[in-house]
Amino acid sequence: MKRKEGHYIKASSKGLKALEEGLFFYPDNVDLNRMMAEYYYNNRIWNQSVHYWEKVIAKQDYKPNIKDYINLAKALNKEKSYSRTIEIISELLMNGYRNPEAEYILAKTYSLNNDYKKAISAWEKVFRDNQFKAIEEDYIEISENYNKVQNYDKSVEILKKGLEKYESTTILSKLVEVTLLLQNWEESLKYFEKYKTLNKDKGEALEIDMQISMIQQLLGNYDDADQKLGDVLSGGINTEQLYRQLNIFNNGDTRIEFYKKLERNKKVIIVFDSINITWDRKPFAFKLLLRQDVDIIAVRKRKKSYLQDLSFGDFYSAVNTLVNGYEKKYAYGFSLGAYASIYYASKLNCKILALSPRLSIHPDFGKEIQKGKGFVHEREFQYNKDIEPIIVFDPKNKLDKNYINKGIKPYFPNAHFIESAYSGHGVAPHLLKMGLLKDFVIKFLQDEIPYYDKKLRGKSSSYYRVLGDACLKRNKPKWALSLVEHATYLEPDDNLNMRLKIHVLNRLQKHKEAVNFARYCKQIKKSDRTIRSLLIDSLVYMNDLKGAQKEIDEYMQKFGKTPGITKKEQELKANGLEQSSS
Structure with missing residues (x-):
């Protein structure tokens, strides 16, 4: 029995069934769609949450509800639909609806979408807001974006600000990483020493000392590096991995x-x-x-x-x-x-x-x-x-x-x-x-x-293949076939052996055998374009133009219209016209 919209809104606390019944009768009700979106989000069903948030947003023709936009953006990001998030948040901000949370989500989404330059611009705007309370992860995230565009100086600058606020081993390790790339070895050493004072674990301390020894090498302090290495080795560092990087x-x-x-x-x-x-x-x-x-x-x-x-x-x-x-x-x-x-x-x-x-x-x-x-x-x-x-x-x-x-x-x-x-x-x-x-x-x-x-x-298939190729160029195809067959015997799945054998068979006018072998090779080396191209050539030599066209179509479906295959198709059509006119 159909009831008033308010009944279903009040009954929504009873769960999904009440919401579904309400939306059945009132599919355009914004409150019911919003509740359904929240229900699916809380239950981690992101695509359904996005679906209902989109319906909520679509009904806001005039003044948008910024909170709804933000909730849609969060659901989209959970679904990894980053481009759509950027679209809806950018639209909101461009229409004059300034909102710090929306700007924050936009910065993070640009990062997730690997659009590092736009991420940096958005992050810098967020950080310029005096009311913004950056957490440790925010400093790290903006620094990573600077790193992606090789702006290591700005990365160090923002990490230093983060370190002033959070005396964090994570920020310190990032500072070591970036100062190494800047070849500021002395700074790297300073941050590693600081990192060590904050970490009391013996195993971790040995790992830090190992890194310090390596930085001493970079600085040219070879005796200090050797002494530190000796301390690490005698201290019982984990040797399961044979090296440090x-x-x-x-x-x-x-x-x-x-x-x-x-x-x-x-x-x-x-x-x-x-x-x-x-x-x-x-x-x-x-x-x-x-x-x-x-x-x-x-x-x-x-x-x-x-x-x-x-x-x-x-x-x-x-x-x-x-x-x-x-x-x-x-x-x-x-x-x-x-x-x-x-x-x-x-x-x-x-x-x-x-x-x-x-x-x-x-x-x-x-x-x-x-x-x-x-x-x-x-x-x-x-x-x-x-x-x-x-x-x-x-x-x-x-x-x-x-x-x-x-x-x-x-x-x-x-x-x-x-x-x-x-x-x-x-x-x-x-x-x-x-x-x-x-x-x-x-x-x-x-x-x-x-x-x-x-x-x-004689153990190398390459030797027989290269020698066979030389014989083919000297117009000795029978010798070439003998050599390439031995190469294929030694290494049956080698692409180069397969290609040469198809060439040699065609030179010997054994086109049917070339086609059969090329089809066999195609099944083994599905992504080898050259083998597919040689198969098309072999079919043309046999005058099987329909078979050649079928292979061209399959090639294009798999790899697209490359210049080489487009040229083959044009030649095939020209060949077909010549035959029909004769």
Whole structure:
């Protein structure tokens, strides 16, 4: 039986059933919708709460109820609908309805939405309000936003204000973190010492002392660092994790990490990531190096890039004093990392192991399609006759051979060059498959010249694939097929082996076999665009234009309309028109 609206409002305390009945009869009643929104919010059913708050807001045509807007924003944030929160709060504030809580929610939501510049602007407005009572977490949150845009000075400034109000270990640890990135080592040390006075836990105190020892190294106080390290080791620090880490540089795109082993080491190695390794993964060769008697400095990238954002000056400022505290200093890298090890570490007179150095954007020695794009480093290496870098490369690879002969040899007259014919550019994975990579690194760290044992090439699928590719280019497809099939036998799931085999089968006019093999490969390597593209080509060779179009449609559905696939579709349509006209 339908009753008056007031009855259902009064009966709402009885629970959901009364509210549902009331809304059935009066779906536009603002009070009932508001109560339903509150009910779902209190029961943590965020999407339903948002639904009813939106209905409440929609009925406020004239003067809005600011509290309703704030409650909707809170529900939206619980649902992680940050863009909608920003939309409704911005609309409220732009219409002249100033409200400190709304401004506070907007600042926090910009942060949650990773819109750091707008978050900073909103937070600064909040902090300018003399009535605002910032809690400890607010100082930390605005500092994190400053950090995201590399404004570390402002981050330190706001954290210092927070420290005046809250003598907090959390704020102190953040101050250590940011002053390290500013390379204000003395300040970092001061805050760590202060942190230690506030923390009475013995285990935590040992961890703090370990960090202090590392900062003393950065300052060049090597004796103090060694003494502190001795105290930490004798004090019984937890050795479950073999190292401790400090980030000592971060410009937003490149980060330099210092890994100190829980032992006294006389050696340090600087490792540079290859092009596809980013800082969300462990550094290049990390597991292997952890088992050696070395401390590690890792130069990392946020995303795939060519390290052009890292100047030698910034690199030098971050690591020079640190590495000079060791008796021996080394550098190691593969491909981009090998180039970087020569470019940066040769100026520190490090011993260098560089596996197939390459910089694809180098204006003289890069790939033709990429030459000079974004390149800002010095064009030539600095001449250095005092070091003897070990450089491993494939002399059959034209790009790498040219770089070695013209871009590296003239500048390092005492370098040792180890040739790994038919390894391809991928020298590091080739050595790994041969079982030699570990031995190369260990010999290098023992100041020996590694030996490349050609007899072990038979273990590497890369050798057979690269040799097969060379045969194909010399118009010997039958030899190429034999070699690539052996490569596939050694490593059945390798993308490069699969691609070459499809090429070879098509060269031999075995198009049906190429199609069948490509379809098999597509099922295993679902995200390999090249394999899908080769399948389309194979179908065209078979004159199966419908099959090719079907694969193109599937490609576009999965990867979108890329320039390459769009061109294939245009060629396919042109091919189809020619056939129909003939």
